[in-house]
Amino acid sequence: MGKVRGELRSHCPINFGIEIFGDRWTLLVLRDLLLQGKRRFGDFQASEEGISSNILAERLDRLTHYGLVTAERVAGDRRQIRYEPTEAGRALLPVLVEMAYWGARHDPRTAAPKSFALAYEADRAGLLRSVEAGTNPSEG
Structure with a gap:
C-alpha cells in the first residue's frame, strides 16, 4: 500500500x-465506482478527467485503507485487481x-441530462433506490 496518512487533524x-x-x-474515483460501475484500475484511468496512475493508485489505497473499498485479485489473472465498494463506501x-444534483442545477454547461434533475425532483428516494440497484431512470 502507498502512503496513507494515519493521524487525523481532529475527530x-x-x-x-x-x-x-x-x-x-x-x-471522482468514488463516482466511477458507485455511479458508473467501474471496477478495474484501467477503467478508472480511462475516465475523461485524466487521473495519473500514481494518483489513482494512492486514492484506491486510501479508500481501501479506510474500509470504503475492497481490492481482490481476479481469478485467472492474478495481475488484475477488482475493486468493490463496501457497505461504508455504498453509504x-x-x-x-446530492453533489451531482447540485452541479446539474448550478453548472450552466452541465453534462447531466435534464432528466436527471427531473427524476431527482420528482422522487429523490426512488432515484437513489434505482441508482443503488444499478439502474438510473434518468438515463432512459
Missing part, C-alpha cells in the same frame, strides 16, 4: 470525511447524488 465528523475523500480525485451514494 470532527466533517474533518473525518474531508481527510478521507475531500479531494477532487477521490470523489456515500446519497452524498454523490
Whole structure:
C-alpha cells in the first residue's frame, strides 16, 4: 500500500470525511465506482478527467485503507485487481447524488441530462433506490 496518512487533524465528523475523500480525485474515483460501475484500475484511468496512475493508485489505497473499498485479485489473472465498494463506501451514494444534483442545477454547461434533475425532483428516494440497484431512470 502507498502512503496513507494515519493521524487525523481532529475527530470532527466533517474533518473525518474531508481527510478521507475531500479531494477532487477521490470523489471522482468514488463516482466511477458507485455511479458508473467501474471496477478495474484501467477503467478508472480511462475516465475523461485524466487521473495519473500514481494518483489513482494512492486514492484506491486510501479508500481501501479506510474500509470504503475492497481490492481482490481476479481469478485467472492474478495481475488484475477488482475493486468493490463496501457497505461504508455504498453509504456515500446519497452524498454523490446530492453533489451531482447540485452541479446539474448550478453548472450552466452541465453534462447531466435534464432528466436527471427531473427524476431527482420528482422522487429523490426512488432515484437513489434505482441508482443503488444499478439502474438510473434518468438515463432512459
